[in-house]
Amino acid sequence: MSEATEKKMVDVFSDIDxxxxxKANPSGYAVTEIxxxxxRVLTMTADLSNTLAEFREAFPDRYIELGIAETNSVSVAxxxxxxxxxxxxxxxxxxxxxxxxxQWRTDADYNHLPVRLVGRLSGLAMGYFGTSHYxxxxxxxxxxFANTTVVSPADQHAVLALMRGTADCEGPVYIRIAEAVDPxxxxxxxxxxxTWPRLREGSDLTLAAHGMGVGLAVxxxxxLKAEHGISADVYDGGYLKPFDExxxxxxxxxxxxxxxxxxxxxxxxxxxxxxxxVARHKIAADLAQCALPDVDLxxxxxxxxxxxxxxxxxxxxxxxxxxTKG
Amino acid sequence: xxxxxxxxxxxxxxxxxxxRRADWIRLQTIDLIAQAGLGHYSSxxxxxxxxxxxxxxxxxxxPGEPRWADRDRFLLGKGHVATGLWPVLADLGFYDKTLLKQxxxxxxxxxxxxxxxxxxxxxxxxxxxxxxLSVGTGMALAGRLSGRDYRTFVLTGDGELQxxxxxxxxxxxxxxxxxNLVAIVDANGFxxxxxxxxxMNIEPLGKRFEAFGWRVQExxxxxxxxxxxxxxxxxxxxxSEQPTAVIARxxxxxxxxxxxxxxxxxxxxxxxxxxxxxVVAEITARMELAGAGAGTDGxxxx
Numbered sequence: 001m002s003e004a005t006e007k008k009m010v011d012v013f014s015d016i017d018x019x020x021x022x023k024a025n026p027s028g029y030a031v032t033e034i035x036x037x038x039x040r041v042l043t044m045t046a047d048l049s050n051t052l053a054e055f056r057e058a059f060p061d062r063y064i065e066l067g068i069a070e071t072n073s074v075s076v077a078x079x080x081x082x083x084x085x086x087x088x089x090x091x092x093x094x095x096x097x098x099x100x101x102x103q104w105r106t107d108a109d110y111n112h113l114p115v116r117l118v119g120r121l122s123g124l125a126m127g128y129f130g131t132s133h134y135x136x137x138x139x140x141x142x143x144x145f146a147n148t149t150v151v152s153p154a155d156q157h158a159v160l161a162l163m164r165g166t167a168d169c170e171g172p173v174y175i176r177i178a179e180a181v182d183p184x185x186x187x188x189x190x191x192x193x194x195t196w197p198r199l200r201e202g203s204d205l206t207l208a209a210h211g212m213g214v215g216l217a218v219x220x221x222x223x224l225k226a227e228h229g230i231s232a233d234v235y236d237g238g239y240l241k242p243f244d245e246x247x248x249x250x251x252x253x254x255x256x257x258x259x260x261x262x263x264x265x266x267x268x269x270x271x272x273x274x275x276x277x278v279a280r281h282k283i284a285a286d287l288a289q290c291a292l293p294d295v296d297l298x299x300x301x302x303x304x305x306x307x308x309x310x311x312x313x314x315x316x317x318x319x320x321x322x323x324t325k326g
Numbered sequence: 327x328x329x330x331x332x333x334x335x336x337x338x339x340x341x342x343x344x345x346r347r348a349d350w351i352r353l354q355t356i357d358l359i360a361q362a363g364l365g366h367y368s369s370x371x372x373x374x375x376x377x378x379x380x381x382x383x384x385x386x387x388x389p390g391e392p393r394w395a396d397r398d399r400f401l402l403g404k405g406h407v408a409t410g411l412w413p414v415l416a417d418l419g420f421y422d423k424t425l426l427k428q429x430x431x432x433x434x435x436x437x438x439x440x441x442x443x444x445x446x447x448x449x450x451x452x453x454x455x456x457x458x459l460s461v462g463t464g465m466a467l468a469g470r471l472s473g474r475d476y477r478t479f480v481l482t483g484d485g486e487l488q489x490x491x492x493x494x495x496x497x498x499x500x501x502x503x504x505x506n507l508v509a510i511v512d513a514n515g516f517x518x519x520x521x522x523x524x525x526m527n528i529e530p531l532g533k534r535f536e537a538f539g540w541r542v543q544e545x546x547x548x549x550x551x552x553x554x555x556x557x558x559x560x561x562x563x564x565x566s567e568q569p570t571a572v573i574a575r576x577x578x579x580x581x582x583x584x585x586x587x588x589x590x591x592x593x594x595x596x597x598x599x600x601x602x603x604x605v606v607a608e609i610t611a612r613m614e615l616a617g618a619g620a621g622t623d624g625x626x627x628x
Contacts, residue, residue: 042471064467072460072494079464080440084395085471103491106454107461110440112527227483 026156027118027177028052030163031088033061038167040086044077046070048090051120074100077108077115086114088165092126093119093135097174099209108172109145116166116173122152122211123263124292125179125310127302136173136292138176139210146170149193150241152178154214157185162238164300165193178263180302182215184236194242202231205257205324208248208314210237210270211291213261218315220261228317230324237270248277252285254298257323261290263306288323290316329390330504333418335398338557339383342616343549347378347551352581354413354426356597356605362430368579368592370410372514372547377573380479381414381591389419392446396476401462403482405439412436412445420447429537450529456489458482463499466507466569475564479508485517488526493538494519495571500539505566509540514578516589535571538599548576564624582608607616 024178032055035041043055044064056063065071070091077087089096096119097104108115119135126133142150149169153159159177167175186198193195197206200221207217221232233251237243237260252258252274260271269290278285292309299305306312310319339347351374359365380400388394402408409429416423421435434443439453450461456612462480469476472474486492490568499507517525528534532542545552556572578593579585582605585592597605 054452061471064502066498067494069491069494069498071491072463072498075457075460076495077466079450079461079466080463080471082461083468084466085468102454103457106451107457109449120556139594171353215510236415 006172013046013290025051025176026052026089027120028054028235029165030160031055031118032058033160034163034167035062037289038086038230038280042080042085042087043090044073044087046073046095048120049091051090065257070095070099070182072118073101074115075107078103078111078113081103081113081115082111086116086276088116088118090118090120093122093138094109094126094131094133096135097138098135101141104148104172105145111122111148112171114170116175118175118177120177120179122176122178124297124305127300128306131301132298136263136265136297137267138174139240139264140272142174143268143273145172148241149173150176151238152176152210153238154184154209154236155181156183157188157213158191158236158238160188160295161191161226163234165191174304178209178211184197184214184218184220185265192240195241195245196235198233198243199236200234200249201288203255204230204232204235205259205320206233206235206251206255207259207261207320208235208237208251208270208274209261210240211269212236212263213311216311216313217261219313220320223259223317226322228321230320233313234324237273240270240273243273245277247277249281249283252278252281252283252307254262256284257286259288259290259316259320261311263311264291266291266294288319290319329388331390333385333387333389335384335386337383340548340555344378344382344550344554345375345468346457346613346616347382348374349581349609351377351410351414352609353381355410355486356602357410357450358426358429359588359596360602361427362438363417363564364594364596365409366406366574366594367597368516368585368589369404369483369583370407371512371580371582371585372502372576372578373404373407373512373574374410374581375548375550376481376510376512377410379550381418383554384477386476387446388422394539394560395472396474398451398476399414399465399478401450401458401465401478401480402440402452403455403458403480403486408436408438408440409574411440415445415447418447421445440610444473455483455486456491459492459495459499462509463502463504466499467502468502469501469506469563475506477508477563479510481510483517484511484513484515485522485527485533487511487523487528488517496540497536498618499569503567504569506563507569508560508572509535509569510572510574512574513573514576514589516578516593518593520590531573532571535573539568540571541568542571542573544573544575547576548580583606592612
């Protein structure tokens with residue numbers, strides 16, 4: 001375990017250092033910007049106020065703390081939304097969509113209300129804290145709700161793009177924040193609603209990912225090209241609902257091989273979106289997933305866990321090579 | 327109804343009128359349930375006086391403009407008694423009475439539980455117990471944020487108070503000093519499968535709400551004069567800093583003798599033709615007895 005001393009837990013909660021707010025806490029930065037342009041916007045947290053230092057300073061009267069009571073928070077937000085407000089609830093992912101799924105469905109989704117849930121610390125981001133703190137099933141749940149928009153930004157610039165892009169959604173939005181991401185975009189990208197930016201053009205296989213998986217996909221594509229002469233078509237699937245049906249059908253038909261990468265279980269995430277879509281379009285394509293297995297998960301520092309489960313550049317390259325050989 | 331006609335708070339309604347209105351709700355309810363084939367009788371009957379008093383005396387409403395920003399909000403936490411609300415909303419002009427004929431049919435906006443997306447006059451959907459006091463807390467917070475003086479009323483069942491989320495909301499409402507929020511507990515002592523106290527004791531209710539920082543009024547939920555007085559004396563919505571819990575002690579199945587004796591059996595069911603006739607006869611006789619000079623057109627069944 002000598003490596004464990006190198007890979008330690010990182011404090012991802014604080015945005016006290018204002019100069020680095022965008023880098024360290026892009027969702028807190030983005031909601032402050034959105035609120036400046038729209039006085040209907042409120043923020044709420046279930047004891048996660050330290051992620052909103054900037055917002056609270058700018059708009060102290062538009063921040064509502066509801067304590068460690070996530071289910072109540074979602075229903076209170078629905079009541080506020082029914083009276084014309086646009087509340088953004090900041091929560092830890094495992095206690096957001098997972099704990100409040102029924103309140104979300106019945107109060108926010110069924111009633112088409114503009115409630116936003118920003119899930120910090122998604123996937124295995126809280127690895128060392130234990131499996132109670134994992135949010136690895138949340139996308140599978142969120143995307144079954146008919147009126148809910150689901151986004152999973154690739155990096156801090158994508159957080160701004162997708163939070164700006166969903167700010168005027170009439171229905172509810174789930175924004176899943178990945179904490180440990182490799183930068184993908186140099187500036188804030190323009191991502192029309194429901195579209196998947198094509199980050200690399202290739203013909204041998206497709207890499208489709210969301211959240212932290214996108215950075216891995218881009219880097220893996222570069223390794224595949226430089227070291228193996230394999231060209232990958234790479235997509236940022238940050239819009240998980242609505243998703244880019246046309247792009248999936250197009251790339252799957254061209255490459256015939258799709259590898260998905262996500263910090264989520266193999267059930268119901270982007271891997272399932274691809275499988276369902278190619279089946280619906282009757283496209284013959286080989287599919288593979290870099291994702292978390294459908295078993296009890298291990299506990300540890302995130303960086304080590306990602307290595308263990310192959311959610312690394314090397315892991316993606318290895319799966320891509322298997323897929324292209326097959 | 328024209329959009330700008332406001333039904334003001336405290337509009338005149340005699341105790342007799344409101345008592346007859348409650349019985350009218352009962353008669354309308356049995357007709358709607360007969361139409362649908364199954365329904366919640368005894369829990370609708372336990373809150374009939376509360377519903378009548380709120381809609382014909384207490385709430386500030388604009389039936390022609392159901393989403394009017396300054397209306398008082400009414401949330402039916404115990405959504406399974408919406409059957410008793412549909413005829414009231416039709417009578418007040420939120421929608422045409424002919425809509426009642428579609429009750430329970432595919433495509434109808436009126437169902438066993440209320441849906442805000444479908445039915446005018448429904449301030450929030452319900453059906454999943456325990457949610458609406460939280461939603462009402464959000465609406466009351468919105469009233470404070472927007473500087474409007476509307477009140478938000480949430481009618482809950484007593485069994486519903488077993489849901490933990492209710493107490494999360496109770497905590498938040500007093501924390502935020504929401505004097506514009508009123509919880510009314512239809513404490514009829516029964517939930518779906520039997521006495522509430524046997525399923526999970528929730529008493530002492532008054533002390534529990536007090537401990538959560540609420541102003542508590544414990545009353546007879548069938549006594550019209552007391553209901554009127556309780557609601558007339560609510561603290562000022564704009565300035566009061568304490569939410570109010572009205573613990574309305576009621577009888578499940580109130581107003582129909584055989585249902586009062588077997589409230590649990592009539593939580594969900596369907597009257598046979600003989601029982602239907604007995605219920606109509608019992609209620610109609612009472613209304614006629616009370617009706618002389620009551621001055622309401624609400625006394626006749628369909």
